[in-house]
Amino acid sequence: MTRFMPVIHVLLLTLVITAPFLLPDYRSSLSALWILIIVALTWDLTGGQMGYNSLGNIFFYGTGMYVAAIITIGIAYDVGEYTDAAGGGIFAFTPTQYFMGFGFGLIGAGLFCAACAIIIGSVTFSLRGPYFAIGTLGVAIAAGELVSNWEWVGGGQGISMPNYPGEQERLFTYYSFATVGVVLYIFLRWLYTTRFAAAMNAIRDDEEKAEAMGIHTLRYKLVAWAIAAFFVGIVGAIEAFQALHFEPLETAYQTINLGIFMVVCVLLGGKGTLWGPIIGAIMFHVFKEITWNYFLGWQWVALGALIVVTVVYFQDGLMGWLMSKKPEWFGIRVETRDTSTAEAAE
Amino acid sequence: MKKWSAIFAPALVALATTAPSSAYAAECEEIVLGSAISLTGKYATNGVHAKNGYEFAIKKIKENGGIKVDGKCYNFNVIYYDDESKGDRGATLAERLISQDKVQYMLGPYSSGLTKAIAPVTERYKIPMVEAEGASRSLFNKGYKYLFAVLSTSEQYLASAVTLAEEMAKKDGKDAGDIKVAIAVENDPFSLDIRAGVLEDAGRVGMNVVIDEKLPRDLSDMSAILTKVKLLKPDLLVVSGHSKGAATAVRQIKEQNIKVPMIALTHCEAADVTGNFGDAADGILCSTQWAETLSYWDPVFGTAANYEQEFKSAYPEYKEKKVPYQTAQASAAVMVFMSAFERAGTLDKDAVREAISATDMTTFYGRIKFSDAGNNIAKPMVLRQIQNGEYNVVAPSAFASHGLDWPRK
Numbered sequence: 001m002t003r004f005m006p007v008i009h010v011l012l013l014t015l016v017i018t019a020p021f022l023l024p025d026y027r028s029s030l031s032a033l034w035i036l037i038i039v040a041l042t043w044d045l046t047g048g049q050m051g052y053n054s055l056g057n058i059f060f061y062g063t064g065m066y067v068a069a070i071i072t073i074g075i076a077y078d079v080g081e082y083t084d085a086a087g088g089g090i091f092a093f094t095p096t097q098y099f100m101g102f103g104f105g106l107i108g109a110g111l112f113c114a115a116c117a118i119i120i121g122s123v124t125f126s127l128r129g130p131y132f133a134i135g136t137l138g139v140a141i142a143a144g145e146l147v148s149n150w151e152w153v154g155g156g157q158g159i160s161m162p163n164y165p166g167e168q169e170r171l172f173t174y175y176s177f178a179t180v181g182v183v184l185y186i187f188l189r190w191l192y193t194t195r196f197a198a199a200m201n202a203i204r205d206d207e208e209k210a211e212a213m214g215i216h217t218l219r220y221k222l223v224a225w226a227i228a229a230f231f232v233g234i235v236g237a238i239e240a241f242q243a244l245h246f247e248p249l250e251t252a253y254q255t256i257n258l259g260i261f262m263v264v265c266v267l268l269g270g271k272g273t274l275w276g277p278i279i280g281a282i283m284f285h286v287f288k289e290i291t292w293n294y295f296l297g298w299q300w301v302a303l304g305a306l307i308v309v310t311v312v313y314f315q316d317g318l319m320g321w322l323m324s325k326k327p328e329w330f331g332i333r334v335e336t337r338d339t340s341t342a343e344a345a346e
Numbered sequence: 347m348k349k350w351s352a353i354f355a356p357a358l359v360a361l362a363t364t365a366p367s368s369a370y371a372a373e374c375e376e377i378v379l380g381s382a383i384s385l386t387g388k389y390a391t392n393g394v395h396a397k398n399g400y401e402f403a404i405k406k407i408k409e410n411g412g413i414k415v416d417g418k419c420y421n422f423n424v425i426y427y428d429d430e431s432k433g434d435r436g437a438t439l440a441e442r443l444i445s446q447d448k449v450q451y452m453l454g455p456y457s458s459g460l461t462k463a464i465a466p467v468t469e470r471y472k473i474p475m476v477e478a479e480g481a482s483r484s485l486f487n488k489g490y491k492y493l494f495a496v497l498s499t500s501e502q503y504l505a506s507a508v509t510l511a512e513e514m515a516k517k518d519g520k521d522a523g524d525i526k527v528a529i530a531v532e533n534d535p536f537s538l539d540i541r542a543g544v545l546e547d548a549g550r551v552g553m554n555v556v557i558d559e560k561l562p563r564d565l566s567d568m569s570a571i572l573t574k575v576k577l578l579k580p581d582l583l584v585v586s587g588h589s590k591g592a593a594t595a596v597r598q599i600k601e602q603n604i605k606v607p608m609i610a611l612t613h614c615e616a617a618d619v620t621g622n623f624g625d626a627a628d629g630i631l632c633s634t635q636w637a638e639t640l641s642y643w644d645p646v647f648g649t650a651a652n653y654e655q656e657f658k659s660a661y662p663e664y665k666e667k668k669v670p671y672q673t674a675q676a677s678a679a680v681m682v683f684m685s686a687f688e689r690a691g692t693l694d695k696d697a698v699r700e701a702i703s704a705t706d707m708t709t710f711y712g713r714i715k716f717s718d719a720g721n722n723i724a725k726p727m728v729l730r731q732i733q734n735g736e737y738n739v740v741a742p743s744a745f746a747s748h749g750l751d752w753p754r755k
Binding site: 025028079083084085086087088089090091092137148149152155156157158160161164166243244245246247249251 | 382432437460461463467482483484485487533538539546563719
């Protein structure tokens with residue numbers, strides 16, 4: 001299996017690059033898939049690898065959107081005037097302003113969200129298990145409410161982004177998402193081979209023991225969450241440019257949609273694996289597109305059923321199920337002979 | 347066999363009756379418009395009002411012989427999707443209408459919020475959109491070239507109410523600075539612009555804003571704000587929260603027995619406050635984009651009064667209530683498209699956009715002429731007061747048919 005990995009990776013990369021041309025009518029859907037993949041992978045970084053199930057990662061998504069918007073608009077105009085309900089002059093953007101906003105917006109969103117993760121994390125990481133999940137969820141909900149009453153950024157009106165100055169907007173956003181996704185994949189692939197990942201897994205398996213072994217757990221938890229926040233913030237920023245208009249409660253800090261979907265993706269695919277979240281995101285996206293298009297009115301029922309079935313019957317997700325059925329695919333050697341003698345020898 | 351004939355016979359009759367009309371329709375080709383509109387969710391009431399307005403206009407235009415473009419005859423057909431009153435859903439559906447259904451012209455959704463979500467999408471694909479239900483001024487400062495609105499912008503809705511409050515205070519021997527204003531609005535683009543307009547007008551004459559609150563998200567309870575109103579005794583109470591907000595306001599003002607000399611709302615007719623709450627709605631001031639008593643006229647609908655009558659006979663569910671202006675302006679948006687196609691003389695999208703932009707026409711809904719930003723600058727707002735269950739125009743003075751009842755009992 002591992003012999004083929006380079007070939008598989010080249011094939012996958014080719015697929016990633018050519019996908020928008022193979023499926024030109026589905027470019028925005030493919031972009032939406034990338035969002036799911038990235039938020040699922042980053043959720044798994046803390047949820048799967050470290051055992052800290054955050055329901056508040058959507059906070060970084062929404063914050064990323066707003067940071068990108070504020071930076072982009074702030075470069076050209078006064079944000080308060082731009083978002084004023086009473087309107088005012090015409091606010092047009094030149095291509096230079098747009099792309100400067102895009103570049104700085106993405107970087108700014110990533111860094112700001114990472115900083116937020118460290119600040120919020122230093123409080124919430126004192127909570128464990130369900131308390132951590134609820135605590136982070138509270139942060140996301142509170143942030144949505146605060147932003148929706150913050151007039152300077154438009155409050156409940158939301159905020160409008162400038163339109164892309166050109167024709168190939170769909171390709172531009174697709175490749176922006178894809179680049180972040182590929183970079184994240186390569187980064188995680190490397191990260192999961194390091195001592196850092198071993199420490200994260202130790203925290204997941206038994207935090208007290210990990211601490212007793214001299215691991216500074218809080219530091220590891222903060223860094224891991226900051227990495228996740230960095231990438232989610234960037235994805236939020238790109239989505240801000242693609243959505244063109246967004247409002248705080250239902251689009252930016254959408255706790256009950258994307259905030260839950262990312263967890264479902266990971267559960268579907270398999271927690272604590274590199275490929276689980278990716279496969280889960282693809283499965284979930286296909287499921288969502290089908291139910292939202294063809295079973296409208298029943299989509300939430302179908303989604304609920306999917307979650308129940310996954311949680312009850314496939315707790316380890318698709319990857320976990322495969323691992324127990326076909327361990328040899330994952331390089332796990334199963335000794336069928338001599339086990340009894342080996343045991344006896346011990 | 348008997349069973350089958352029982353099914354087939356009515357079907358055949360139906361076929362026979364529709365055949366001649368479809369043969370007639372075949373003479374005219376179709377121009378497809380698209381619209382994402384709120385058929386469910388918190389804006390459903392007005393979404394349906396708007397959709398009915400679109401459909402009624404399309405039907406009337408068809409009866410009038412269709413749209414004549416370069417010697418050929420066309421009729422409109424609209425593809426609708428339900429945006430569930432959610433912005434991101436609206437944007438997705440607009441995207442779908444344009445890229446999958448290949449719609450080249452759009453009618454607007456309901457509410458400023460949804461229009462804000464959809465306008466950048468139509469702009470992205472350079473699809474002309476004539477909208478009738480998005481009034482916030484923040485829609486018209488983004489430099490959009492393909493967005494046109496037939497209605498007056500939000501800040502004009504309650505401007506007359508502020509003026510009236512000032513006049514009444516003067517009559518009472520009070521100074522403008524003594525007037526206390528209370529504002530409660532929904533946290534959305536439309537109502538926030540209503541608030542901005544009232545704050546501007548009140549600030550100009552030096553009124554004192556004592557309450558400035560947001561209605562809760564689902565608009566179903568404002569009792570906490572009304573308790574505050576009871577304590578602070580403002581001279582003018584302004585509430586804006588689309589139909590649901592208007593209904594909540596009238597219901598709870600009565601329940602909590604709130605006495606304020608002047609109460610001004612938006613969306614009274616759309617919420618049918620007189621039908622639903624009877625006497626409780628008396629004395630309330632309601633802003634309206636259009637009133638059936640105004641003397642506007644056009645060749646398709648005739649007078650404003652005629653529009654109301656014909657609409658009521660086409661949609662009997664409106665028999666007992668006012669035809670809301672949301673319906674009238676939706677019909678006006680269809681009229682703009684008709685006129686633009688006829689003047690352009692072609693179905694070419696850019697030529698039609700130019701024609702829409704050059705519109706200067708009189709309709710049953712009022713005069714329509716767009717500024718460079720796309721909003722209609724040729725039509726005034728009117729203010730009506732509910733007097734004994736009737737909506738009577740009380741301002742501006744050029745249109746007023748009745749005097750103002752003040753203070754509200």
